[in-house]
Amino acid sequence: MAPLSWRHHTLLQALLHRGPLSERDFHAVFAGVSGKDPATHQQLFNDTLLKINKDLAYLQFELRACINQYDGMVYYGVVNNIVDEESKLGTKYSVPQIAFYKGLIVIVDGSEDSQSRVPSSIKNFSLSQKENTLDELIRDRWLSYTSTGKIGLGTRSFLDLRSWFRGNDIPSCVVCNEACIKASSCLNEGCNVRIHEYCLKKKFSQRKASRACSSCGTEWPCQDGEADGDDDVNEPGEDQVSSANRSSRKKRKRVKAELVEENNNAGPSMEVPRRILRSAKAEAVEAAQEASSAGASQPDRGSKRRKK
Numbered sequence: 568m569a570p571l572s573w574r575h576h577t578l579l580q581a582l583l584h585r586g587p588l589s590e591r592d593f594h595a596v597f598a599g600v601s602g603k604d605p606a607t608h609q610q611l612f613n614d615t616l617l618k619i620n621k622d623l624a625y626l627q628f629e630l631r632a633c634i635n636q637y638d639g640m641v642y643y644g645v646v647n648n649i650v651d652e653e654s655k656l657g658t659k660y661s662v663p664q665i666a667f668y669k670g671l672i673v674i675v676d677g678s679e680d681s682q683s684r685v686p687s688s689i690k691n692f693s694l695s696q697k698e699n700t701l702d703e704l705i706r707d708r709w710l711s712y713t714s715t716g717k718i719g720l721g722t723r724s725f726l727d728l729r730s731w732f733r734g735n736d737i738p739s740c741v742v743c744n745e746a747c748i749k750a751s752s753c754l755n756e757g758c759n760v761r762i763h764e765y766c767l768k769k770k771f772s773q774r775k776a777s778r779a780c781s782s783c784g785t786e787w788p789c790q791d792g793e794a795d796g797d798d799d800v801n802e803p804g805e806d807q808v809s810s811a812n813r814s815s816r817k818k819r820k821r822v823k824a825e826l827v828e829e830n831n832n833a834g835p836s837m838e839v840p841r842r843i844l845r846s847a848k849a850e851a852v853e854a855a856q857e858a859s860s861a862g863a864s865q866p867d868r869g870s871k872r873r874k875k
Contacts, residue, residue, distance in 0.1 A: 574600040575619050579645065582630065586708060587644035587722045590632070633725045636749035637713050639765035644726045663692045664700045668709060671701075671718070672728075720748060741781060742766035755785040762787075 571579075577600045582588060588596070594605045597612060605612040619630050627649040632641055658665070692700075701718075704710040708721040720728075725748075732746030733739075738761045740747050747761040760782045762770070767787065771778055778787045 571619065571622055575615065575622075578615070579619065579630070582643060582645045587642045587726060590641040590643065593643040631726060631729075633722070633729070634743075634745070634763075634765070635722050635725055636747075636763060636765075637711065637719055639763075642722045642726065644723065646727050660700075660703075663696070664703075667692060667697060667700050668704060671704075671710065672720075672724070740766055742770055751787075753780045753783065753785055754788070755780065755783045758783040758785065 578593075578596060581596045582593075594612075597615070598604050601608075601611065601615070603611055616630055623629055623645070627647060628645055629648050630643065630645050632643050634641055660668070701710070705712065705718075705721070708723045710724070711719050711721040713719040729746070732748075737746040737748070738750075738759065739745065740750060740763045741760050742762055743766055745763070747763060750761045750763045751767060752758075753760040758780060760780055771787065771789075779785070780787060
């Protein structure tokens with residue numbers, strides 16, 4: 568087998584140095600080193616990743632893609648496929664920090680009824696240490712702030728914990744077969760079908776597509792943005808376009824006026840977001856404390872369910 572070229576090394580170096588990259592950024596790096604656009608040279612792109620992974624397999628590493636379930640975007644990163652005592656030596660996090668992260672994972676995916684106990688080292692972990700660890704986990708993208716200001720899993724968690732999700736009975740999406748951390752459930756309470764929101768939009772993007780649940784036949788409700796792909800079904804006439812443009816201009820003016828009024832009433836623009844982030848951080852630390860005192864760690868395989 569031919570050795571990896573400088574182009575392969577550059578792609579790996581970009582991921583290792585900069586961390587997980589969005590699909591657009593990773594494609595830009597690939598285009599820079601190969602002179603080819605991955606969108607029009609998909610086979611070359613796939614062959615390049617396959618070549619890299621064949622060499623990385625010897626070291627139990629893998630270059631893989633994942634979808635961040637909170638924003639629906641694709642990311643690429645390099646992950647370790649084996650967990651042993653030797654690989655743990657490579658982490659910069661201490662034992663209490665790792666225990667703190669595991670406790671948050673249990674809370675984030677909704678399994679608060681765990682049977683096992685968190686390592687005792689976390690009990691002597693001070694509040695300031697927990698806050699600093701939370702900041703570090705968010706900065707390193709193991710955790711993230713969601714659009715609602717809550718604490719959620721980060722891109723690196725979605726990349727690295729794929730096998731852990733499957734091994735701990737996290738329900739899978741019936742469309743893509745990946746674990747459902749952020750997903751919609753069938754309206755039928757007796758049905759276990761779950762689908763990611765971005766998978767729902769793709770599945771029901773066509774106006775004539777059946778919205779019946781594949782398991783029980785219950786109708787799925789419409790999601791925001793699902794009708795975006797229907798604009799080309801019936802081409803609008805000239806009068807309709809003109810009317811739509813006028814309506815759009817009026818709507819933009821109204822929204823702009825509302826934003827100005829809201830900004831004047833709210834005061835400094837950064838005050839509210841900071842309060843939201845501080846509140847989310849406090850909730851996460853408090854929840855982790857409750858989990859550690861109650862002995863929450865790994866989820867019970869039989870009773871675990873993802874919260875809506």
